[in-house]
Amino acid sequence: MTDTNTTTASAAESGAERPILEIKDLQVGFQTQNGMVTAVDGVNLTLYRGQSLAIVGESGSGKSTTAHAIINLLPGTGRITRGQILLDGKDLTKVSKREMESIRGRQVGFVPQDPMSNLNPVWSVGFQVEEAIRANGVAKGKQAVRERAIQVLKQAGLQDAERRLKQYPHQFSGGMRQRVLIGIGLSADPQLLIADEPTSALDVTVQRVILDHLETLTRDLGTTLVFITHDLGLAAERAEQLVVMYKGRIVESGPSVEILQNPQHPYTKRLVAAAPSLASRRIEASASLDQAETDLTGDVAGDSLDLVATLEARHDTDSVAAAKESAIIVEDLTKVYKIRGSGDFTAVDKVSFQIPRGTTMALVGESGSGKSTVAKMLLKLEEPTSGEITIDGKRLNGLSSKDAFALRSRMQPVFQDPYGSLNPLMNIGNLIAEPMKVHKFGDRDSRRARVHELLDQVSLPTSLVTRYPNELSGGQRQRIAIARALALKPDIVVLDEAVSALDVLVQAQILRLLADLQAELDLTYLFITHDLAVVRVIADNVAVMQKGRIVETATTDEVFGNPTQQYTRDLLAAIPGANIPLGL
């Protein structure tokens, strides 16, 4: 460890320091049936020892491809078609396979994205850490390897490392697995660590702890960090340098704080406007200064992408918020699952809340908090163990099947996965018309007219009716799902993580669409999410769930301004970007 520090210091003292990583005019292409497709083009970046750099972009922007190109782990037919990657002066595009293998792990560590699938389930965690140590030649001999493995896991922040070595990945939580992967990535003290969305699959509070730990670790070891993320707020908080990628090119790069405070490229401006974590900060700022910044984006399409503008639009229409009756009343709702061998598991524990008509209630919680189970019980996809749900004055319990069927038309869902929630073999027209057919709503012609009207409402061309979902992007599919949900003119829409799988700009667009539709149609939303930052933009009231219970219920402003529970405060603190001084 001290070694690395001294070399850094001596190199710095010698004046002209050689960068640890220098990428020059990198171009990466993928061979497809239609010839070579360029995924990354003209990427230049320079990184010095001990620095940290974040590459930010949406899916398909080429951020992961750039990172994978560094250690030559390009998937499938991808290859570097131009440019140089200099690691400490050595061109990695020209080294042999063997040499590359010795560079991976020893000089460049890698932390993959998905902790759930990147550990082999049939081998113990200890075996996998020891394998990495042996492969990198860090230690030799059974005892030495084992000791190093324990040291690595301890370093990665796993308590009780000796015992943990014998355990298997399924006995670890997602956060613990990611710690193991970070441990493996750092096991050979590499000079450079590439972390590809290391915490995207984790809960925010776990994300925070892991990233704090990674930060301390890389600082202590003097490791240079390349960090890939889709979250601009997270990137700016965790890295000194920022590279924003868009369609395979770098559109803006420089010091994080400066880019965030003073974005120049219109794309970066859009990203800043649409990032929920930053929007949350900006709302805070504008509330205290009592001034709104809506001219941030500057381009025509920008307004619908600006989350602060969305919030303001919502507030403008929310004039008659007071004294409304409740569309949904949930009382003491409990769901107990019987688990073979280990007794009962209470997924939802005496949950009570009310949603006033025409408002949005956000149900926030981390994975396993029971928030989706509440939604499923509301939608009658799961039977409650006990408790009462009242919708529009009608109790769900003991409802005749005819009344229950009628109630389904009043309340419609939009689910999380835009790729899974539309039947791939039905065309868009039939998908949107299906609820109307099932509920015998109108005749053929009026249904067709309604489908066109709905497509219009969700801003999609009516020519899509004969098309199939696989031709559409995730955001467009989610629009179809919304149109389908609105087909029967329901009063209530249950949005179960409806924007969580989308890229930030698309997410911002859909959030705006939802806000506009609510104002237009007086809809009541139950908005289920793990992302508190989004809640601030879309919700009137918030209920925070933890381990099956609601720990805090209040208006959105109260929850953000004055949280009463420690858990809520932890969640709020875990929103990335909280420590960034914003110049807005």
Added chain:
Amino acid sequence: MSSNTRSNAAHYVAPIEETPLVAVDSVKASGRVSNLWTDAWADLRKRPMFWISSVLIVLITFVALFPGLFTSEPPSSGCYLENSNGGPEAGHPLGFTKQGCDVFSRIVHGAATSLSVGIIVTILILVLGITFGALAGFYGGWVDSVLSRVGDIFFSIPYILAAVVVMSVLSQYRNVFVIALAIGLFAWPSTSRVLRAEILRVKNSDYVMSATAIGVSRFKILLRHVLPNSIAPVIVVTTIGLAGAIVAEATLSFLGVGLPNTIMSWGNDISAAQRDLRNNPMTLIYPSIALSLTVLSFIMLGEVLRDALDPKARATR
């Protein structure tokens, strides 16, 4: 201290002309309509294997339907012993068997037998396999336990063996339908297993949950959403199963427990020819080629269908 040498910290902005902004999430639906079936068709069209097997199958079907167009010999025409083991001659391109029957004519008329057994068995497999597999997979619980155990019982008996027994018992009713029934009755469990597994996967998808939330009834969900999305592997298995049925019929006839000699069948021909293998091997080889070619066509078709219909296989290509 080294900050002065680290000059890269400059704020770089790409020229906007080089990185133009595109509208967020704009719709790019142009060109042909695309779903699983149209994509599979587009994929199949490009494969020579698909065309070779399809042309062969169409040809065999044509021969089976209109044998008169290919041979002037009527099926019931007697065999004349004076032609015994005769070589090829005008109107009889493949020569004669030991009994003096025209080899080519027998092959042409045998096509109908093989194909009808194959098709009847396939219909049986589809009806039984889809009913059992779909109900077991979709409803689960005791329905699954009962139906799957019934399937397992049939699965545990090799269908050739079972058919031998059935055909021996029903020896006085040997015809195309009975032999197809004997094969089909024991061949469906593999289809039902494939479908059940696929339905178990599909029934947990979000679009099924979404349909439930809309209020679609369970049975309609099965028919409209689950079955169409799980039928692709069944089509593949069934195409290959059709080939299996043709082989099974030939095997049974060869063993002497299949069709009687009065019905022209490639299995019977091969069986008769083996007794005379040394003197006239071609009488064995010609019907064998016909059988292999037919079976191969269906297996090839099944294989290309598998490649075209399996999205996972496509993704890795």
